[in-house]
Amino acid sequence: MQNLNKNGLSDVVTSVLLIFVAVVAVIAISAIILKLVNNPQLSPEASCATISIKNPVEIYKVCYNQETKEVQAILKRNSEEININLIEFILNSQIESNTWACSSECPNCNILKSEQTKTYFLSSEKPETLAINVNNCPVQSIKVNNC
Numbered sequence: 001m002q003n004l005n006k007n008g009l010s011d012v013v014t015s016v017l018l019i020f021v022a023v024v025a026v027i028a029i030s031a032i033i034l035k036l037v038n039n040p041q042l043s044p045e046a047s048c049a050t051i052s053i054k055n056p057v058e059i060y061k062v063c064y065n066q067e068t069k070e071v072q073a074i075l076k077r078n079s080e081e082i083n084i085n086l087i088e089f090i091l092n093s094q095i096e097s098n099t100w101a102c103s104s105e106c107p108n109c110n111i112l113k114s115e116q117t118k119t120y121f122l123s124s125e126k127p128e129t130l131a132i133n134v135n136n137c138p139v140q141s142i143k144v145n146n147c
Contacts, residue, residue, distance in 0.1 A: 046082045048137035056082045059140050060117060062130045063147035071122040071144060073130055077112035084111050086135055089120065091127035091144075098124055 046054075060074040071091060077084075089100040100122055102109035112118050131141035 046135070051082060051134055051137040052139065054079065054082060055139060056084060057087060057112060057132060057134050057139060059130065059132060059142045062142055062144050064124075064126050064144050065147045066126075068121075069123060069125065071124055071127060071130060072147060073120045073122065073132075074117060075112060075120065075132070076117045077114055079114060082134075084134055086133075087111060088133040088136070089122055090131040090133065091122060091124045092129045092131065093125065093127045098122075098127075 056078055057075050058078060060076045062071065062073045064071050073089065075087075085104055087102045089102070091098045091100075102111060102120070104111060109120075110118070127144050129141055130144050132139050
């Protein structure tokens with residue numbers, strides 16, 4: 001009778017088990033990565049390049065009211081193609097920069113609907129420029145004049 005080499009059989013079983021564990025690990029990691037990639041919260045609806053090309057919001061008029069010490073910014077929404085979750089107003093002066101945010105989570109501020117024009121009032125000392133960001137993407141910057 002032949003004597004079987006037990007070490008040889010053990011090496012074959014170990015190799016098969018290692019290959020099986022590697023395949024299961026690759027499948028598990030692939031499933032996790034695909035789940036993350038397909039998650040809409042992690043992937044923006046529109047890139048900054050798309051937002052800057054389509055320009056969904058534009059500054060129609062901006063001026064500084066010296067009596068009320070407020071900046072009056074009139075914005076116009078151009079289209080509904082891009083979902084807007086956040087509009088940031090950045091007032092820049094020689095001394096400082098102030099930022100205000102308008103989002104769906106803010107009860108006192110409404111984001112523009114399609115083809116809507118809205119006036120926003122921002123308390124500030126006389127700024128030099130107003131810049132707006134849409135969904136954290138720079139869209140437009142304009143000089144602030146007196147009303």
